[in-house]
Amino acid sequence: MHLYSLPSDVFLVIRRKKTTIFTDCKDSATVLELKKIVEGITKIPPADQRLYTTNSAIMEDSKTLQDYGFNATTSKAQNPTSIGLTFKLSSGEFEDLELCPYSTPPELPDVMKSQDANGQEQAS
Structure with a gap:
């Protein structure tokens, strides 16, 4: 019996x-x-895309995600791995990697805030 790992x-x-x-x-x-998946969404061909690892290193087309340490353990649905993306400009140069911070949700209105730790109204 041969044991081998299935792609995850x-x-x-x-x-x-x-x-x-x-x-x-x-x-x-x-x-x-992966760039072809991005092309399906953005309509930008793979040759005009550049992907970056979490430490901003350029990812090579011929390497697998596994080569970069991305696997089912490190890249879960509840905690996906973040990859940067840039596009080639009309000048032929690639744009700088720019990741805007995520917005933060607004504070809850007072009527939705709980009165104590377990969310129960306090009796007076």
Whole structure:
């Protein structure tokens, strides 16, 4: 009996400026395959895309997500791995990597705040 690991799903958040793309693919998928997924959403061809690891290193088309340490353990649905995305400008240069911070939700109105730790109204 031979034991081998089956490809597993990797959950990713691909971010560019104010755009966020949530996707999943197999850990055996190449960076080029991931760029083709992005192309399906953005209509930007893979040659005009650049993907970046969490430490801002440029990802190579021929490497797999697994090569970058992305697997089912490190990239879960509830905690996806963040990847940066830039596009090629008309000058032929790639734009700078820019990730806008996520917005924070507004504070809850007073009527929705609980009166004590367990959310029960206090008797007077």
